[in-house]
Amino acid sequence: MILIKLAYKSLLNRRASVLLTLFTIAISVMLLLSIERIRVDAKSSFSNTISGTDLIVGARTGDIQLLLSSVFRIGYANNAVSWQSYEYITSQRGVKWSIPISLGDSHKGQAVVGTTPDYFKYYRFAKKQQLSFQQGGVFEHLNQVVLGSEVASSLGYKLGDEIVISHGMGNTSFHHHKDNPFHVVGILNATGTPVDKTLHIPLAAIDLIHAGRHSSHTLDEHDEHDEHDEHDEHDEHDEHDEHDEHDEHDDLIGEPTQITAFLMGFDSPLYTLQIRRNINQYKKEPLLAIMPTVTLKELWQMLAIVEKVLLLFSSVVVLVSLLGMLTTLLANLSQRRRELAILRSVGAKPWQLFTLISIESLLTTLLGCLVGAGLYYIVMLISSSYLQSYGGISVNIAMLSYYELTLIGVIMAAGFIIGLVPATRAYFYSLSDGMSIKT
Incomplete structure (x- = not known):
């Protein structure tokens, strides 16, 4: 002492x-x-870049390649998934939710994702945190876009601004869709994930703007026509309000011929394993279903x-x-x-x-x-x-x-x-x- x-x-x-x-x-x-x-x-x-998603499904390729292209927006998907296959698989028993995504367009080097409003409802990151909005909200019309936080801050965008997207990923763009500008209606809070560097537009808009390369129709005209039809139908059939809302949601999805990939959530892990096996053995087209948590661990081991x-x-x-x-x-x-x-x-x-x-x-x-x-x-x-x-x-x-x-x-x-x-x-x-x- x-x-x-x-x-x-x-x-x-x-x-x-x-x-x-x-x-x-x-x-x-x-x-x-x-x-x-x-x-x-x-x-x-x-490992939680994407959280709460049980399966990611895309055209048959490597597990890591599918993860990188669909979640991290790195690389390209070799092939696409037909819309018929998407509807068939997601209609199976045990499927709780699904999110279709379509890639292939960009804006000033940032990825553009065509998806549905369910993306903002079911997509999770980190410890199952839901996406939230810094400003604005979810797109409701075909000519609207929701920006990731980094896209908005780095490019100086605010609500109401017009954005022209381009065909082609990264800094290499082959065609600018100048006839179909999008209006910013939402800016997401920062997540520290690839979502921050992504522009989100309605899935149906992807097909329309690509078809617009050979057509005089624009997204604004399509929306005006839809709004007019919905207004007339509302006046004539007030009792069908709930049905109209469902149709409006469907208008944002459309009937695309194909998508890049889709995310799935299930009611039980047993359904996850069963449907994953069925997808990997799917005979109508070569598909691959991966469990993102497992593939993320494999990717981390490489790092x-x-x-x-x-x-x-x-x-x-x-x-x-x-x-x-x-x-x-x-x-x-x-x-x-x-x-x-x-x-x-x-x-x-x-x-x-x-x-x-x-x-x-x-x-x-x-x-x-x-x-x-x-x-x-x-x-x-x-x-x-x-x-x-x-x-x-x-x-x-x-x-x-x-x-x-x-x-x-x-x-x-x-x-x-x-x-x-x-x-x-x-x-x-x-x-x-x-x-x-x-x-």
Whole structure:
């Protein structure tokens, strides 16, 4: 107990250098814990880029290729799915919901997705979070578009603006649909997923604008005609309001000849496995059904090198901070030779000097770890919303996990071992050596 008090007072007496060492350790601990938490949560968030979807169905290709094209908008689908097959498969027992998507168009390098209002109702990301609107709402007419948050912010769009989409993905566009502009009616909140970089238009609009390349009809004229017919029908048949709403929903879907892919949700996992097997054995056309959670894990395993780099980086940071502590302790030890000699002269034994220096290094490491853990929680609280919105990482701010506590324990042990180096040198300092230092 006396040695602990003496070590504490010794640290206070040298508080400037001790605080510098403590701060260095705290920063390294904060970085280590932050990188470890982001690594774990990034893996979890990556796996939840699309959440709550049981199956993704597309033309037969590789599992990862279908995932990349339908969810991440990377690459191209080799073939399409016929609308008849989509209707047949989604009418099977156990299907809770389905979302058809049609790709192949773009706007200034950003992907355009043709879909239905069910997309905004059933699509989930992260931990089954539903899409929400920053401004506006879901499209209700064929000439309306809903923007992802990054599309709106990077291109400076607001509600009411007109947008012309182009045929072709990415920055390569082969035809601009100038005769069929879309009006912005909704802007989604940031999700940190490919949804942020996507423009969403009604599925029926895809066929109409492509047919419009050889026709004088436009989306506006089509909507005006539909609105006029609906108005007349409403005047004549007020009792059919519910039926009209259903027809309006169908107008946004249309009768496309084919789609790129579709997402499915089921009432039970048993239906998922059964229908997946049936789709993969479908005889009318070659189709592939994948479970996105499984395929995402396979894709992450291909990116395992990222995890290794993060772990290596954090380990190097901790090692550098501990080596800095060793340098400081050795430098201070040279200045304390007279102090140690005086302690020997009043009866301190060599092993007591050894223990004193060891306790000082252990206390410094302990305080550094505690401060580092505090800084870690502050950084996570401040950056969690930013990481979710712009990095797609849903940070789980909770008590330190067993593995994270083990990491701190390893740092404590490493700090103690490093402290043995100056402690050993102090052990062998003799009284005459300390008293004979020349000034």
